[in-house]
Amino acid sequence: MTVVVMMGVSGVGKTTVGRRLAEALGCGYAEGDSYHPAANVEKMRTGTPLEDADRWPWLHAMAADIDRWRAEGKGMVLACSALKRAYRGILIGDRQDVRLVQLTGEEALIRSRIAARKHEYMPASLLISQLATLEPPAADERPIVVDVRDAPETCVAQILGALEEVRPS
Template structure:
């Protein structure tokens, strides 16, 4: 049965690195949610300005459309989205029972240190405090998979795969789920600072 995973968290929590490695591990589609932002949104965030809910709306609609395309085609996939507010998550997950929410949870200090190491990302560190202020932590009724981001990307992905398998009552794919396979699949992306 196809599964679609939305990997959420504040900027700097590791969404891009973890999600691309998770998709490689599972052998499924991957979509960087930030790539679906309209150009005006990217420019505004690059300038250190937070988006309004109205400005986020077309972005969330694009994410929802991509999820629905995967579902219509019977594809599994991993998609990144900050999804900081419950209202945003309701839009992109809503009544889609095959969509799983994965929250990469980390402390402000840890993520701030990671962001200081990043280069070439449009989200400036100045917006991190506003992201934590905006964050509405997922509640039990959203059935989130919560993973601490203090581990390595391979360790984080292994935990996600374990929890996904437990929820689906099946073992992870043997050929792709070992730590060695994850290290091999993600060597290029892990070498960079986490995104």
């Protein structure tokens, strides 16, 4: 089974597409936000961007679960911003059975989605810092890049097609 890390800025659809992808794959789903310690949540709630020092324990907790899922042979989809290459290095590294999916879209579309939703602690103002932090994945990270202007079902179909292309026959 494969572990898929859904990455992207807030509002791009990681949860929506990730849950539907997990359902299509017949596997579990995990929300990266649930791994944040209370101090991180409070920072974000007040509109303060997280720093790398805030993120390292969060990333290592998710990486530990990724390794556990892999050891158990459990397929999972994990939604996590994973904005920097260094963060993805912790989550994916040289784990060939962990795939990266980057959800991307026009800033105006993402802003409109954020404005239309209610998030427990992620204010729209943090999108600016997330876009500034974002390091798009390089080819050697083997990303599946999906533009979210399409419906979630279309995004899932694109991801499934890309995953199928790399599975051994």
